[in-house]
Amino acid sequence: MDLQTSKAPSPKLPHTALDRVVPHSESDWNDAAAPAAERHALIKSEAAGVQLNLGELWHYRELLYFLTLRDIKVRYKQTLMGVAWVIIQPLLTVLIFTLVFNRFVRLETGSLPYPLFALSGLLLWLFFANAVTNSTHSLVSNANLITKVYFPRMFIPAASVGAGLVDLSVAFLLLVALCFYYGVALTLQILLLPIFVLMMALLALGVGLFAAAVTVKYRDLRHALPFIIQLWMFASPVIYPTSVVPQKWKWLVTINPVAGIIEGFRAAITGQHFDWIHIFISLVITLAVLASAIYVFRRFEDTFADVV
Amino acid sequence: MNTAIKINQVSKRYRIGGLHPGYMTFREMLGGLVTAPFRKLKSGNGSQTLWALSDINLEIGQGELVGIIGHNGAGKSTLLKILSRVTKPTTGEVELFGRIGSLLEVGTGFHPDLTGRENIFLSGAILGMRRKEIERKFDEIVAFSELEKFIETSVKWYSSGMYVRLAFSVAAHLEPEILMMDEVLAVGDAAFQHKCLDKMNAIRQQGRTILFVSHDMAAITRLCRRVVLLENGVVSFDGEAREVVKRYLSSSLKTGALKEWTNQHDAPGDQVARLRRVRVRTSDGVTTAVVDIRQPFGIEIAYDVLAEGHALVPVVEFYNEEGTELFSTHDTSSNWRRQPRPPGTYTSTVQIPGNLLAEGSLVGHVSIMSHFPATVLHAQERNAVAFQVVDGPAGDSARGDYIGPMPGVIRPLLQWTTETNELSPKSNVQSPTSAGNS
Known part of the structure; x- marks a missing residue:
């Protein structure tokens, strides 16, 4: 009798959750895809110094995708015009600058119609400015994540840059439309366009990582940032051509990586010639900025959870 | 027994105090640059620092369910944060053998503007699941949360109960080899707490390692054989659950025995x-x-x-x-x-x-x-x-083998009798006859 009782199914206590939680198979646990890093981890102290640990970034790469997706989706949820803003923002900006620099000031932009000149610069600039601004704020606004779970923190600002890239590719349609409108024929040079977009993304990531890491500890950067961004725009040939820059300030354009990248981008669209030396200087500076930003970020990273 | 977690002389220092509450302003930093060379001479170490943990040494074996108790500020959460790699120890190191899952809160990574479906993927990825893994378990997660109808709705329209259910469903399917839980049981209704405990039991039965921080002494003694007591950042006692709880209570109850x-x-x-x-x-x-x-x-x-x-x-x-x-x-x-x-x-x-x-x-x-x-x-x-x-996990009290919370203000151990008509082994026909008919 007793035996019979014990063989009966487990009592109807609310134990049902148990059955569903149990994994399907052992393979779920011993996921062959899981690298050794996941099986064994050594947590070192702050004193152990900066570890770049790039392999870990690769391991978490899917998270970058999900965080980027989140940033894109969240931005246009509960907006009336949704993604249309990606077009409207540069369109209005170009209208304003065209009015000021083309109708009032009559700025000389060579063979290019001013609206096309300005838009080709503004698209890339707005991408840069938004990416830097968003990544600077990203760590502080994701404080709840940073203090609760571990993952490479670099992905939070990186996702801001990634989301900006998606915006840029949509806004690019506006530029194509304007090219058709002014009858500017696209040449094979357009194939080089992704190089400049990539360079700008790397520069935005570099500046964004640095600013984000610093902002966690020194909140004033958030207030200073709009001025820095604005100053940077006027210091770059976004809405005016380099030709109007006085000779004694030319060096500033040369060392400003944004200048080289934007001019390369513009040349790729309009078929004008590339200033390869300037582009190369910009590339070197961009990579230097990115490398030092990654280093600084890794250095600050350990204490994010404590100070954010 | 194989080691799951090895904590080696871990200490954690926090900077506290009036002028430097975590973050500083540029002005302070600039001022700091000027005074920095002198400050070291002046104050040395420690005047504005707090050692949240000092010299912690622990070794936890695979399959152990260890409770961590202590007063507020004793260092429990800091320890879990270090183990789950949210923050780094100031000195010392930790070795972890196995995939780690930490539940320091419910709904980590949830975004209110995203739908239930989107949040499952986002939260899952943040907690360390692979995309394929989430895709494979997606239906299960939804079924577990009982939110099939609302899965395409933004979670900000969810009731708090629905939110917690979805969040926990994601966490419950994380399947780590080492699980760390911080007071998550404190939130949610009784049914939810129940699911948490069931989940912990399931994990324990599979031989996984669990670290469990709680103020709920009843839950601690019921679930854990081993309990670690932290006091002012040091391990003051590590041993059999009831002994440690006794020590803790004797120091914490305003009214004693x-x-x-x-x-x-x-x-x-x-x-x-x-x-x-x-x-x-x-x-x-x-x-x-x-x-x-x-x-x-x-x-x-x-x-x-x-x-x-x-x-x-x-x-x-x-x-x-x-x-x-x-x-x-x-x-x-x-x-x-x-x-x-x-x-x-x-x-x-x-x-x-x-x-x-x-x-x-x-x-x-x-x-x-x-x-x-x-x-x-x-x-x-x-x-x-x-x-x-x-109560303990021995199984000879009124709760038997059940480990969840038992309601009621008394818990008598009562006599049960069961009678049955044994079915003949060859007959597969189920005939639910009551004992009285035989």
Whole structure:
């Protein structure tokens, strides 16, 4: 009798959750895809110094995708015009600058119609400015994540840059439309366009990582940032051509990586010639900025959870 | 036993204090650059720092379920944060063997503007799941949350209960080899807490390692064989659950297992009777703040009788944490019933049988009354003693093998009988006949 009782199914206590939680198979646990890093981890102290640990970034790469997706989706949820803003923002900006620099000031932009000149610069600039601004704020606004779970923190600002890239590719349609409108024929040079977009993304990531890491500890950067961004725009040939820059300030354009990248981008669209030396200087500076930003970020990273 | 977690001389320092609450402003930094070379000379180390953990050494084996207890600020959360790699130790290192899952809160990574579906993927990825893994378990996660109808709705429209259900479903499918939980059980309704405990039990049964931080002593003793007590950032005790909980309670309860009045004038009472000592004692006479649910124990009251002619009745009333009075008991022993107690010193003890009270924190109010000629309350001490009734994982208490929270203010171990008509092994026909028909 007793035996019979014990063989009966487990009592109807609310134990049902148990059955569903149990994994399907052992393979779920011993996921062959899981690298050794996941099986064994050594947590070192702050004193152990900066570890770049790039392999870990690769391991978490899917998270970058999900965080980027989140940033894109969240931005246009509960907006009336949704993604249309990606077009409207540069369109209005170009209208304003065209009015000021083309109708009032009559700025000389060579063979290019001013609206096309300005838009080709503004698209890339707005991408840069938004990416830097968003990544600077990203760590502080994701404080709840940073203090609760571990993952490479670099992905939070990186996702801001990634989301900006998606915006840029949509806004690019506006530029194509304007090219058709002014009858500017696209040449094979357009194939080089992704190089400049990539360079700008790397520069935005570099500046964004640095600013984000610093902002966690020194909140004033958030207030200073709009001025820095604005100053940077006027210091770059976004809405005016380099030709109007006085000779004694030319060096500033040369060392400003944004200048080289934007001019390369513009040349790729309009078929004008590339200033390869300037582009190369910009590339070197961009990579230097990115490398030092990654280093600084890794250095600050350990204490994010404590100070954010 | 293989090691799952090895903590080696881990210390964690936080900077605290007025001018440097975590983050600083540029102005302070610039000022700091100027004074920095001098500051080291001036203050040395430690004046504005707090050692949240100092020199922690622990080794936790695979398959162990270890509870971590301690007062607020003892370093429990810091330890979990270090183990889950949210923050780094200032010195020392930790070795982890196995995939780690940490639940330091419910709904990590949820975004209110995203739908349930989107949040499952986002939160899953943040907690460390692969995309394929989430895709494979997606239907299961949704079914577990019972939110099929709302999965395409933004979670900001969810009720808090729905939110917690979805969040926990994601976490429950994380399937780590080492799980760390911080007070997540404190949120949510009883049903949700239940799911948490079930989940922990399931993980334990699969031989996974669990670290469990909680203030719920009942849950700790029920689930864990080993408990670590942290006090001011150091491991002050590491051992058998009930022993550690006992130590913790003896240092934390404002009211303890023993209350004494050395001076008769300060003791509660009137000119007839005054309380001198109240304590919770085991059947061996040892004062204890922790009572095994299966064992009988006593409340012992020592009191002075100062005047002739009063038939005194000691009374104990038991209250639980919610303030519910469980019962009261009056001294009805025949030898003193209606008998005046002559002046002198008395000690009366009431025996509470084992398997009567439910687990939890209880307090005893003690009074001395007399009923003739009219009922008079001579002495009373509210919250005279406090103690914890604890259950264990042995399975011979009223809960048997069930590990979840059991409702009710009493927990008697009752006799059950079951009768059955044994089915003949060859017959597959199920005939649910009641015992009475045979």
